[in-house]
Each structure stands twice: as C-alpha cells, then as structure tokens.
Amino acid sequence: MKKIDAKLIAQQRSIDESSQEIIEKAIKEGIETAWDRLEKQQPQCGFGQLGVCCNNCSMGPCRVDVFEEDGPTKGVCGATGDTIVARNLLDDLLVGAAAHSDHGREVLEVLLDTAEGKAQGYEITDVEKLKVVAQEYHIETEDRDKNDIAKDLALKMLEEFGTVKGSIDLVDSRAPEKTFSMWEKAGIVPRGVDREIVEGAHRVHMGVGADPTNMLLHSLRISLSDGWGGSMMATDASDILFGTPAPNTSFVNLGVLSHDKVNVVLHGHNPVLSEMIVKAANDPDLKALAEKKGAKGINLVGMCCTGNELLVRHGIPLAGNLLDQELSIATGAVEAMIIDYQCIFPSITETAKCFHTKIVATSEKSKVPGAIYKEFHADKALDIAKDIIKLAIENYPNRNHSRVQIPNRPMELMAGFSEEKLRESLGGTYKPLIDAIVAGKIKGVVGLVGCNNPKIKQDYGFVALTKELIKRDILVLVTGCGGVAGGKAGLLMPESAKFAGDGLRSVCEALGIPPALHMGSCVDNSRILVLGANIAKELGCGIEDLPLGGGAPEWYSQKAISIAAYFVASGVYTILGLPPKVFGSEAVVDILTNKLNDVLNAAFAVEPDPVKAADMFVAEINRKRKALGI
C-alpha cells in the first residue's frame, strides 16, 4: 500500500494554506470530503459531460453518439444531440434561476410581514433605499410611514413573480434604454419571474422545445428574470431590511473559528435567517449561558453566501467558501452549523457525526437527513433564533479539545462595496471612474463571480485570474465564493494594489480601495448589473457597449449558469473556467460562443488557463473601447 502523503494531497486540492491544513487533518482522520467523492466518481460519464444524455422521459434514458459512428444519433423521440444539449442547458439554467428567485421571494415575504407588523425581530433599516426603490415603483413616499411604503413596495415586487402584470419593473426601468431595446429585438424581455421559469420547465417536457436557438433564447429570458428580477429584488429587499452594505474590514478563512468560544457557522443563503441569528446572539442571557457552559462567548462565523451577506453588512468573519464547509466541521471546533438552502453538501451531517457538531436545518425546502430540524418562521424569528443558539451553546461542553485544530492565520479583507456606496465614494456619479477608463488608467472592469469546484485546485482559478487582470489595469469586482477566495489570498486589502498595474494602482491608492472590490453574495451580482446600467446611462449608451467582462473561473452550480447567462444577456462577455455540458453539440457551442455576439454584443467563452483568460478579457475590452472611440 503506497504511503499517503496527506500534505502533498492537500496542496493539490487547495491553494489556501488554512484550508490545506484541515484537508490534511481530514485525510489523516479518515473524514470524507468532496475531493474524495470526486475521485470515487471517476470516470464521470462522457455522455453526461457532453450534455448528450437525456433522462427526461420514460421512453429513455437516451444518449447520442457524438462521434456519429454506428451509435444512435437521436433519442427515441427524435431529438438530436443539438436539441438534447440545448434542452439540458435550459433545464439547468431554470433551476439556478429558481433558486435565486425563490430566495428573493422569501425576502419579499419577510419585508411584507415586517411592514404589517407580523414579523418578530425585523425592521426597516435603510429607509433611504426604501424610498428610492419605492419611487422607482411609482409609490408615494412623501409623509408616509416607512412600513406603509414598505408594504406597498413588497406587494408590487411580489407581483413581478406572476402572470397578469406581464412585465418586470426593474428590467424595464433600471436597464439602459439601448440595452432594453436589444432585449426587445431579441425577444427576450422577461414577463414575470415565476412565469419564465415555469414556461422553461414546460419547454423541457418531451415534445416541446426542439429548436436549439429557440430554447437558448428562452434560457436567456429566464436569466434576465433572475438577474434583473428575482436576484435584484433579493438584494434590494435585503438592503431595505438589513442595511445597504458599506465598506468595512473583517477576517476570512478557517482561522476565524475560536478555541474558547461557542462556534456557530451560518451556512446557506438567505439573510432573513442569518440576520436573526446575529441579533439573537447579542442576547445577554445567551451570552451568560455561554459563559456558564465554559465558553468565553459566542463566535458567529459565516460560510458561503449567507456569510457574504453578513460580512458586507456587519463585518461578521467568514470561515470559507464552498469547499470549506466540510473542513470547518473537520476542525472539531464547531458546535453548530445552521443551514437554510443552496450549496449545502448533503454529506455535512455525516461529517458532523465525526464530532460533536450539530447541523440545524431551518427550511422546509431543504431538510437534510441527520440534521436537527428547527423550522424558521418570520413571526417567531427571534425566538427560534435564540432557541438555535441555545442549542449550540449547550453543545459546547461536548467539544473534544484534544481533537481540535484551528489554523491560526485569519486573513484581513475589505468588503461591502455596494453600488450605492461605490458611487457615493466617487462623489455621487461615475464620472471619476469613467474618466479613469477613458484615460486608460483603468482599461475596463471584470466581475469575477461564482463557486468552487473540486476539479480545480480550490481558489486557484480566482486568485490567478484576479492577479492577471489587475496586472493589466482591469478593475475587478468580486462576489460569492470568488470574493471569499480573493479575501483568503489577501487580494481584498488596499495594500494589494501593489500587485496591480500602474494605472489601476494609482486609482486605488487615490481612493484607498483594493484592486478587487467585494460586492457581496451571489444574488448581489445584481449590484454589478446596476453599476453597469448606471455607468451606461451616464454615457448615454448600453451596458453592451461598455468595456466589461464577467468570469466564473471555478463554477459548479446551476445558479452560476443563470448568472453567466444574465451577464451575457446584458451585453457582458463571460468566460467560464470549466466547460458547461454543451460540447456534445457543435451548433450549441457556436451559438453560445459566437452567434450571440450578433444579438447581444457579447458571448460566452471557456478558458481554464488564467493567463489566456486574462488576455481574452483584454482583447474583448479593447474591442469595446475601440467601438467607444477611447
């Protein structure tokens, strides 16, 4: 039996030293991780990888011989590889959009409950933003109680999910006119958030969608109902309820866990849950209970997107991104991981069994076998939150300190660059940024977003690409797991401007900002859309004319497909670090990487190599600069 070099394996799995440390621990202690399961899955089926496996109906499952030899060229229903690939992409995208938009719906429901006095512990925090958005919805704000305004706004936004209205206000009003015309011409203006998704599911049914272009256009429409709809409403309603983020500093990586406090990891997505946990943890009785149980206090840390939400609003430290979720438990130091939904490995309850850690599931939508279930409701939010914290505190005496290992170098990061605060720091308009772009100090702006994927060394894709881009004087905006990756690598501090090219560095030093700006969670990619829209409006052009780019170097999720699609649909060239399941159809690949340019002035590309990807971004940015005459 070959001796396992755990350290070497850890270094192949992640670039982050703190994560590496715990990967090593997990290997030595026999704790299974996503990396182990990926290995066991090899080889993964090529039909699936190429997108030519159709498992939709009972006449199947079918697959298509991509080599066009003697194998089948059509499914039983007659669908060709092109049809199957496009249909599968539609299927994946609509699931991703549904995740974002359903999250948005929940925030709106809490906003409504709060406005009606039915929610416990919530309040309208950002009255300014409430009024701004309400005015966009033509709601009267003068001399009105904030709760009345909020109620009207929540109802109007919830209406966007339906069928009757036939339009989404934010799509129609926030996008620049030229970009909106582009959507009209392409026939992809979304009519309603739930409607586009349901129609998408309809089109996936056997014998509905058959034309690849037709299906891909509807996919783009769904993505717009997410980015400019469900996600954007999630961001705005969360800002209204919990505050619009402003730049602050905090700490990130597994080192934020504590040796002598009750560690509670907040994992999942929706701040309607995590914000209440934060509030509950301030309760003096709970703090006293923690001390009674031998802990020096309660240490709340975030994981993934809900962690990003708490980071950008309150500076709550972040323990890690997607691939760190099992590792955080493997430190042996976590009393409870509180989850709602999305990106949560079903295996974490198994990981938790290796220790005293309790997994607390809170949403009826995402029960996990082995988890303790404490259903969360807005009307009893604070009580339930306190109950959950109590559970964590009472678990502290069960911690086996001899099995605990916590990395000891948490990284400092700056985060919270909401579109509002960014614009405010520039003096209220984007003119300084536009001037810098025109002058060439900043060549363009690229949003690096998305997840981790164990197929790529954790955080390598993000960190390498961020460094290549800032070297080329391209300002980087980050969200989601990508933001966490940048933070772990130290790139989100103003000092990191030293890695940037001369132009970008001078701008960063003048403003005291990092070369990569963390804007929040994955629904907060909508902030990037608003930023793009506002710059375009100041210039009198469309978002598709701006020297922008989008990148998801290590994506895994269906949500990422929706995000990439709404970037491209909004005119932003997007590079994926891993291939989507489309390469079984040359026609679909051609549409996505080539033909979309004619319709949206943007397209997709796939490039895992960070240096090549950076060069591709530069080429695209130069193309748009040239067209703008700068």
Add this chain to the structure above:
Amino acid sequence: MENIFIRPELCIGCRHCEIACAVEHSQSKDLFGMLKETPQSRPRIHVEIGVDFLTFPNRCRHCDPAPCIQVCPTDALYRDKDTGNVIIAYEKCIDCGACAIACPFGIITFHNVPQVSFDREVNAKCDGCIDRVREGIEPACVEACKTGALVFGEINQLIRNSRKDFTIRMIKSQGADVETSKIPKSVQQYREILKKIAEIGPLPNS
C-alpha cells in the same frame, strides 16, 4: 480470430459496457433482476480513468499464449478451440491469484459466481461472451458501447480501418472520407479544456 478491438479515443467513460457485462453474466440476465441476486454479478470489463479525464475500457485480451493459463496450478484456465477465448472452469479455481500476478493487463478480478456453490471467490474474468459469440451475437460490452469504442470482428479487418485512415491522412487528400473515428471539433475542444483543468486540479494530468 475474432476479438474485440478498442478505439481509445472514442471511449467517453460512460461505463455502459460494465453494466452490460454484469447483466450478461448475471443469472436473470436482466438489470432489475440482477440487483436482487446473490451473489451479485460483477463486470469483467473495467473502465479506468487515465490522465486528463481520458478513459479506457480494460478487458481480457484472450492472449495466445496466455500467461494466466501458463501459471494456473489447477488447469482451471483453458482455451476454447472454436473461439480462441481463454475460459475459466470455475469449480477448479483455487483463488490463489497467480493468474492475476501473471496477467499483463490487470484485468483479472475475483468474485463469488453462481456456478460455484461454496462461498468462495474465484477468477471472474471476461470469457469473451462465449455463449453469445457461439450464437453469432457480438459480446455484451460491444453491443452496449454506443460510441464505437469497442468493436468486434476479425482483428486484421478492424485494424485495416485505422490503417486506411492513416494512409489517407499521410497522403493528405482533400475532403477524403475517413473510415475511422472523426472526432468532432467541439469534442476536441472539450478534451483540450479538460487537459487544462487536469493541470490546475487534483485529478491526474499528463
């Protein structure tokens, strides 16, 4: 002699060959029935991942002379005269593993088989689907392979296709119809992307 010729570039790792092999060697010869059987039927063809996410289906080559036959102490392994396949007389196998040590291809695995009534593992390697071949039907793995990675026939004929294709490429004819695998551009692009991902991730790369 008829044998199975493998075109590695057409293997995409779907593992249908494994399932079909297991079903063929089960008692009920049906997927759902197979899952209820004891002992559980196991595949005798093994798809492994190499580097850059590329895969290869490994099966017995039915060598002649066969190292496994040469080392077997009980003559449990023998050659079928008609097909040339290397077959196992299960009840003679003493599970010593000498054949596995001698096999250059690592394709011999040991499992319980229904033909042996005692609870012991025996050499359960590929038998060339001898029952099917005798009836003029191609082996189960070949039938299951939908990309043409596994083809059955006279080796001399099968390899001629590769030779012709190479000849054409050497002569560089314009627009010539190639007889062997033409990898579509998008699949080539896909494999190039996978190669890059293998370089920056933990799975084996070239």
